[in-house]
Every structure is written in C-alpha cells, then in structure tokens.
Amino acid sequence: MADLRSSLRPALAAVVLALTSLTAAAQTSADSLPRGRFQRAGVRVGEVLEYELTYEHAPELAVIFPDSAANFAPFEYVDRRYSPTRTRQGRSLDRAVYRLRTFSLDSVQVLSLPVTLLRGRDTLLLPTAPTRVRLLRTVAPTTVVGSAPQLRQNVRLLPVEARFNYPYWLAALAGLLLLAGGLVLGFRRSLRGRYRHYRLRKNHAYFLAQYARHIERFTLSRSLTNMERAITLWKNYLSALEDNNISSLTTREIVAHYQDDADVSLALRLADRVIYGNQVSEDESETDLAFVLLRTFAERQFQKVYAAS
Template sequence: MFKRGIVVILFLWSAVLQAQELPPRGQFLADSLKIGEPVPYTLGYRYDATRDVIFPDSLFNFEPFELDHKEYFPTQTRNGISYDSAVYYLSYFELDTFQIYSLPVFEIINGDSTRLIPQADTIFLKQVVTEVPDSLAVEAMPLIENTDYIQVPFAFNYPYAIIGLIIFVIVMVLVIVFFGKSIRNAWKVFWLKRRHHKFMEKYNRLTQEKSDDFRKQAEKIIIMWKKYLQQLEEFPYTSLTTKELVRDHPDTHLGNALHSIDAAMYNPRETGLDEASFLTLRDYAVNRFERKVKELNND
C-alpha cells in the first residue's frame, strides 16, 4: 500500500509539472561586448497556439541598450503548440562593467498585455581604455606650434562651371540674335574713330612740316589721304587719277584742290604748295568720315 501511494503521488506531481507553461528563454550569444558594437540577444517562447503572444518591436524601450537591428523568424506550430523566436542586435554605450538583462514577451488577454519575463542573462563590458584621466595638463599634451601658411588645393567645381558655361553660351546667342547688328555697327564705329583720329594727327603733322622738297611732301600727303579714304569707303582711291576722282566724285572744291596740288607737283614754275588745297582735302576726309558714322548708327 505504501509503495502504491508513492507511485500515485509521483504520477500526479509529474502531471502538474507538464501542465505548467515554461517561461520565455532569452540570452546573449556572447559573454562580453565593446562599447558601440552590436551584440546578438536571442529570445524564444513555446506556448499554446490558442494564446496571443507578441515580441518586442523597434518601438520598445531596450534600456540600457539601444536596438541596432533585429531578425524575426516565422512561427512554428505543431500539435497545438507554437514556437516564436527572434534575434535582437543590441548596442551598449555605458561604462558599467556588466549588465544583467532580460527582454520580456507580451501576452494579450482581453485587450491587456501581460509581461512574460525570461530568466536574466549577464554580459560583461570589454574594457579597451583601462584608465580615463579627469584632466590633462597643457604642458603634457604633445602640441607643436606651427603658424606657417599651408596651401590648400583648390577644388574646382566642374558641375557649376559647366552649368555657368551653358548659361553664358545661351545668353551670348540671345544677345547676338537680338542685338548682333547693333553691336557689330557699334564696334565698327569704334574702330573708325580710332583710325580717323590717327589719320588726322598724321595728316596735320605732315602738312605743317617745312620741307625743301615740297613736291615730295605733296606726294606723301596725297598718298596718305587716298589710302585713308579707300579704307574708309572701300573705294579704289589709290588707283585713280585726279581726273577719274573728279569724275566719280563731282565736288567743285575737291576738284579745284586736286588740280592745284597737281599743278604744284608737276609744273616746274611752281615754287611752293597751296595750304588751302590741303585743308580742303582734310575737310573732305572729315565729311566722308562723319557720313560713314551716321550710316552705321542709323542702320
């Protein structure tokens, strides 16, 4: 009878143990960690498939750790028993030498959650810096004074340069399309004025010179005058005789001045130049210049 009673008691105790739910199981997969380096923490739970169980997500407070990332595994169910598991990669930024940690599982019952806490696991901090001084004297710091100028290489911004070049080309094309003719005419007027100014200086200087060979002096003046007008009007002045010039340019004052100069150059009885004739040629050149400028400005 006594032995039979012991057997019955042992059978009932075994049935009670089997009926009890085992708590979740959580543990670190490493014995130690370094500051800032993630360490894996596994969490698993076997439970009745009719129960509603959830694991911590990224919104959970993992203090004193911080969640780096996590891995979930699909629920496995067999014979009415489900098994969930996950791996959490936790980072640590404190200076405590060890931490005792336990990550809970939550069961939802009638809209409320109940914490199911596994047995705590311990992990140790691996010290890299063994001693952190409170302060460091300036004299002990390895500082080297150097006030020399250091040339920093210039980093050329190619994208901005290309964009700027494209904008510049577009603007220049628009300017040429809308204002090209006016710009070209203004440029021509600018160079005409420069050449006219040089011509006037040289012409006045040459006509005012005192020369023993007045015939040679007159020839130089006529040649310079013809070259200037030929460049100004693109007309072959240098290849035309006085008679041809008078015929193509019927100006009484111009004809008289040219004939007077020819008489002085080729008549052996002439002893000097008529300055009024050279003034007439100068005034004619000024008149043709002003006429050309006016044409360009009105074009």
C-alpha cells in the first residue's frame, strides 16, 4: 500500500501542474491581447510620432506597461503619458501613449511592445501585434544613378562676430594692477610728498580766498564781526598748517609762540584794539596794515612748511 502511494505522487503532481497551466492559458485566452497602433500612417525623419498601447484584462491581474528603458527600435523614446485604469462591467482597461521619433531610412518601420503580466513570482510577456508606419520622404529618390554633382569652390570669407577675449583682458588688468602696485611701493615716499605739497597748495589757496573775502566785507560794512572772523580764520589756518593749537591761545601767548615776531605782535595789537576796544577809526590804514601783516606772515609760514615737507 505504501509503495502504491509513493508511485502515485509523481503522477498527481504532473496532473496538478497540467491543470494549473490549463487554467492560466484559459484565463489568458479569456483576456484580450494588448493592442498597439500609431496615430498616423506616415512619419518624416526626426518627426515626433504617437504610439497608443491599450490592454483590456481582468481587474485582478497585475499589468506593467513598458517604460523609457524598453526597446523601441527602430524608434527613439521621447516621452509618454499614462491614463488611469478604468474598470467597467468586470473588465479593466489600461492605456498609454508613447511619443517616439525615428532617424531610420527604412521605407516601412515596424514596432511591437510587450506588456508584462505578473503572476506571483512569475512574469508573462504579452507582445502586441506588429504595427507598421510608412516613412515619408521629403526628397524623391532618383531612379538614375549618375555621376556625383559638380561642386563649386567658394573661398569668400564670411563675417564673423567679434567676441570679447576675457582671459587676455583679465591678464592685462592683473598686469596693470601689479605694475601700479610696484610703482606705489617703489615711489611711495615721492608720491606721498607730492600729495602733501598738493594739499598744502590747495589749503593755502582756499585760505587766501576766504581771508580776502572777510577783508572785503569788513571794508564795506566796517563790522567788527567780519574782522574777528578774519583773525579766527588766520589762527585756524596756522593751526592746521603747523599742526599746533594757537587758535585757543591769547594774543600774548601767540606772540610768545612766534618768538616776538614784529609783524605778528603789531598786527594782533592793532586787531585787539579795534575788536575789544571798539575803536574803529575813519582811518583804514591801521586795519589794512594789520590784515597785510597777518597775510604776509601766513605766506611766510606756508613757504617754510612747504620747503620742509
């Protein structure tokens, strides 16, 4: 009895496998095969052509459509768009449209895309019927093969747009910067002296112009305010010129600072008598003399500082 059972087991396994195969075949035959078709009957070289792939099947089947990694030869893949699965009356419909293009010169080109059917751990490829498309030629083929066309030589130069050469310009700019830096380092002392001379001349010219304006206003109005402003301007200029602080010193201290200079002593005494003594005489010679002496002393000090720098 045990020998009989062991002998029947292989036969039972073969029967089960056969029934499973028959069931799968029956289910596959019950489902329609995938269908593919081109949207147009003809296409030109390099022109985008749409290929529609549809598959109607039972809802419980797991179906996978080709993606960009599939073999589309002799066409090239451009992109695709999928439509959601629609199920009606116990049947599901999947649809995808592929945008392709060809550079093949065959008169008739054929495409067949397979649809993958998942069955547990197994897969089943369901190919579509081959679909053909005709290549539309833009130039009619010649029936008579003759000699090669005669070529004409053309050596005329065509205008070429000038382009900005950034590397050379950047290299030139870097060279100029290095040269300027070398000149500044090599002639730093000379350049600093020249700049100081320029600032001294500019400040002195500004002082003379402002000083003359205050004197003119004093001459026209005989106002002590204008005379006081002229004296203040003179003190501030000498303070900046000599880098000291004589603007805060009294007349006696200023005279002592300049070692009892006769011009400074006389001019400041005349100015103090007019400003603080309120003694504005009709004779303008004293005030004019004070202004001239102060201006002469300022010019003398300017020349001394200019020569020393």
